[in-house]
Amino acid sequence: MGSYVIRRFLQFIPVVILASIAVWAIVYAVPGSPAAALAGENATPETVAAIEERLGLNRPVIVQYFTWIGQAIHLDFGNSAINGQPVMEQLSSRIPASLQLALFAMVIGLVLAFPMGVVAAVKPRSIATKVINLYQAVALAVPTFWVGILLIIGLSVKNQVFPAISNYVSIWSDPIGAIRNTLLPALCLGIYISGIIARFITASLRDALGQDYVRTARAKGVPEGAVISRHAMRNAMLPTVTIVGLMIGEFLGGTVVTEVVFSYPGLGRMIYSGITARDYPIIQAAVLFTILAFLVINLLVDVLYAFLDPRVRLS
Amino acid sequence: MTTAAKESSAAAPVIRRATVRRKFLGSAPGVAGAIVLLILVLVAVFAPLIAPFDPLERAGKALQGPSAQNWFGTDELGRDLFSRLVYGTRLSLETAAGAALLACAVGLPLGVLSGYLGGWIDAIVMRVTDFVLAVPGILFALVLIAILGSGIINLILAIGIGAIPAFIRLSRASTLGLKEREYVLAARSMGASKADIMARTIAPNTMGPIIVQIIVTASVAILAAAALSFIGLGTPPPAPSWGGMLQTSRSFLYQQIWYAILPGVALAITIAALDGVGRGLQTALGTKTTGRAKVGGMG
Numbered sequence: 001m002g003s004y005v006i007r008r009f010l011q012f013i014p015v016v017i018l019a020s021i022a023v024w025a026i027v028y029a030v031p032g033s034p035a036a037a038l039a040g041e042n043a044t045p046e047t048v049a050a051i052e053e054r055l056g057l058n059r060p061v062i063v064q065y066f067t068w069i070g071q072a073i074h075l076d077f078g079n080s081a082i083n084g085q086p087v088m089e090q091l092s093s094r095i096p097a098s099l100q101l102a103l104f105a106m107v108i109g110l111v112l113a114f115p116m117g118v119v120a121a122v123k124p125r126s127i128a129t130k131v132i133n134l135y136q137a138v139a140l141a142v143p144t145f146w147v148g149i150l151l152i153i154g155l156s157v158k159n160q161v162f163p164a165i166s167n168y169v170s171i172w173s174d175p176i177g178a179i180r181n182t183l184l185p186a187l188c189l190g191i192y193i194s195g196i197i198a199r200f201i202t203a204s205l206r207d208a209l210g211q212d213y214v215r216t217a218r219a220k221g222v223p224e225g226a227v228i229s230r231h232a233m234r235n236a237m238l239p240t241v242t243i244v245g246l247m248i249g250e251f252l253g254g255t256v257v258t259e260v261v262f263s264y265p266g267l268g269r270m271i272y273s274g275i276t277a278r279d280y281p282i283i284q285a286a287v288l289f290t291i292l293a294f295l296v297i298n299l300l301v302d303v304l305y306a307f308l309d310p311r312v313r314l315s
Numbered sequence: 316m317t318t319a320a321k322e323s324s325a326a327a328p329v330i331r332r333a334t335v336r337r338k339f340l341g342s343a344p345g346v347a348g349a350i351v352l353l354i355l356v357l358v359a360v361f362a363p364l365i366a367p368f369d370p371l372e373r374a375g376k377a378l379q380g381p382s383a384q385n386w387f388g389t390d391e392l393g394r395d396l397f398s399r400l401v402y403g404t405r406l407s408l409e410t411a412a413g414a415a416l417l418a419c420a421v422g423l424p425l426g427v428l429s430g431y432l433g434g435w436i437d438a439i440v441m442r443v444t445d446f447v448l449a450v451p452g453i454l455f456a457l458v459l460i461a462i463l464g465s466g467i468i469n470l471i472l473a474i475g476i477g478a479i480p481a482f483i484r485l486s487r488a489s490t491l492g493l494k495e496r497e498y499v500l501a502a503r504s505m506g507a508s509k510a511d512i513m514a515r516t517i518a519p520n521t522m523g524p525i526i527v528q529i530i531v532t533a534s535v536a537i538l539a540a541a542a543l544s545f546i547g548l549g550t551p552p553p554a555p556s557w558g559g560m561l562q563t564s565r566s567f568l569y570q571q572i573w574y575a576i577l578p579g580v581a582l583a584i585t586i587a588a589l590d591g592v593g594r595g596l597q598t599a600l601g602t603k604t605t606g607r608a609k610v611g612g613m614g
Contacts, residue, residue, distance in 0.1 A: 011442075015445045018443065018446045030462050137587050138583070141583040141590060142583045143583075143586075145542060145545050146561060146579035146583075149565060257453065257545060271458075272457070275457060275458070278461075283461070287450070291449045
């Protein structure tokens, strides 16, 4: 187990370094000088020169990278090029918002997916399964932002049950307000992932039901319900745990469009605003956080998987 | 022995091709998806013949509901919605094909190279792949567009580049499995060069999962392109992109409801058709997983 974790960690480090270089280089990849990009579009030549001086852009590239990463490690991403506020302030207010949206969406996704996945695996030829298959095809085919528009038309514009613009309200301080504000965007994302997760559960449960130990359990006279819940389900849950972990990682920063549709103040909209305003420190901080969060969650999922399934760490 | 080796490697694909066709035709989602997709391709190709109006020109009063003249009504500039949807099909399929083929053309050779040669090439390719996979698909495209600027070519590049890693992983995995097969060893013992073995013996045999991945990528690309156009970073107006139409429709929800509904329906039909074809191919080719497709439609 120890050696697997070390091996996995050694793969993790170069990817993190690569990611930090790529994120740092975003500013250098845009046309024009990075100082001009950081200064914003309406900057005077003096401002640009001052920024160049302050950031040490005349120094060797390698020194510049290490200066940037040195500050980033101390959670200093500089100030926003638009309003001059420390980027870290904005980032730390967006992270809980995105996390809450991701968890809401995941709960909705799992609640929808679980029964569908099990029914489709246990009764593959039933009418229920045909309906489930149809639901999954539709859930995967409709774009989340379009579902967002339809939900806004139905529930916000016409009936005003939910606000069309979602604010971040913490579930700890105001549970009702949190649900009212987070439910619609979470529903968009939840419906979409429910199709993917249900297919995953079906595939792995079907696979598990065909294994020898299930046949043995049935031959011993174990009731079918217990065969499914106690024997097959446990093994089938492993791949599902993996995909759920990866999706939460993807949700932190990856829900740009949904957040834009509902004006939800998460990481995705922070990156979107950063891009439309060409506010590079904002983009860099948010993108770096998103990638790191994904990599760390990925690492944790792999280690957890290896802990639960000895075959993984021994191969 | 050499003839035997040749025969077995030459005979296998022939038998498989017939079974694949039979199995695909036996899959309901596959056949239904293929028929719809064929219709969509025909609509895209013959758009000028099908669309009654120029998609960029005024064709009636603004924001009219469906009528005999404008079947799906008109948009805020009085342009015919049906004609814009028809041309939008062309735009969507172009983006999808461009992104999927770009990703395959770069990813397949890199994966075979990485898997066959191993060593430091493999290590570098895999770490870069891990990095790209760590960036949410839509975010990767977003940042690339911020760097490249908007426009359909940059859209294809941004989505296509993000889709490369899935192709690398798939073809690398197949290559690792094929490397020690008899016909590859036979080719090597006959003195075939490494390049020859990779290009002629291994690459063609990795095609099963790759074809499925092309379809998956195409549907992800359509969703991503629509999402990016929707937030104003994809195909710039006045091009009739489905995502762009949905974006403008939001300001006119009360006047013309069809404006906000029909482009979404067009998107859903296209994605569902590709999903059906993908599932049919999966059944037919016996490929179980298609690697981790970037979830571009999610955002």
